Amino acid sequence: MRTTTKYIKACLSLVIALGVSAGAGAQELDAGKTIFAKNCAVCHQASGQGQDGLAPALTAYPARYASTEGGRALLANIALYGLLGAIQNGGKQYNGSMPSFRTMSDEELAGVLSYIALDLSGGKAAGSQPISADEVKARRAQNLTPTEVRHLREQVLKDAGL
Numbered sequence: 001m002r003t004t005t006k007y008i009k010a011c012l013s014l015v016i017a018l019g020v021s022a023g024a025g026a027q028e029l030d031a032g033k034t035i036f037a038k039n040c041a042v043c044h045q046a047s048g049q050g051q052d053g054l055a056p057a058l059t060a061y062p063a064r065y066a067s068t069e070g071g072r073a074l075l076a077n078i079a080l081y082g083l084l085g086a087i088q089n090g091g092k093q094y095n096g097s098m099p100s101f102r103t104m105s106d107e108e109l110a111g112v113l114s115y116i117a118l119d120l121s122g123g124k125a126a127g128s129q130p131i132s133a134d135e136v137k138a139r140r141a142q143n144l145t146p147t148e149v150r151h152l153r154e155q156v157l158k159d160a161g162l
């Protein structure tokens, strides 16, 4: 009897723990979606499909980035420092300037990056992990230029075979 009670208690706490962590993840992605709509959609469009010649689509590459260490760092770097100069994305050419969003908190940037990587680019289906606030924080001290971020992006693309 006592063992049964213990077992039931253990099951209950597991269910509660899982419920809480799943809830927090969903909340973060919801917050990320709102931040995206307010700050990013003007250039990248509401569903992240981008605009030819102006801003690249975010519907494929961010999920790929989120699955490697270098790619995850790249996502944080793009949000913190921006991105400048000639790039290609899905066979299309861009030569624009993505502004820096470093005035946003680590949590806000982690939320919006997780949203584009998991929801917009289908990373959730592919099992990519969300970007954490600590990962964003770890990139803050570098003070990269947007051109340096572009060079890091080239390396990540090469490593990912994109």
Ligand code: HEC
Pocket: 036, 039, 040, 041, 042, 043, 044, 054, 055, 056, 057, 058, 061, 062, 075, 078, 079, 083, 084, 085, 086, 087, 088, 089, 094, 095, 096, 097, 098, 099, 101, 112, 113, 116, 150, 153
């Ligand atoms: C003023 C327009 C503008 C806004 C606002 C903007 N971006 Fe960008 N973004 C760009 C441009 C332009 C590029 C490509 C830069 C280049 O050509 O070098 C880019 C590139 C990117 C990339 C790299 C895509 C790739 O192919 O590697 C990511 C990721 C990204 N933006 C995320 C965001 C997020 C997240 C936000 C909101 C917090 C945001 N952007 C807001 C214009 C914008």
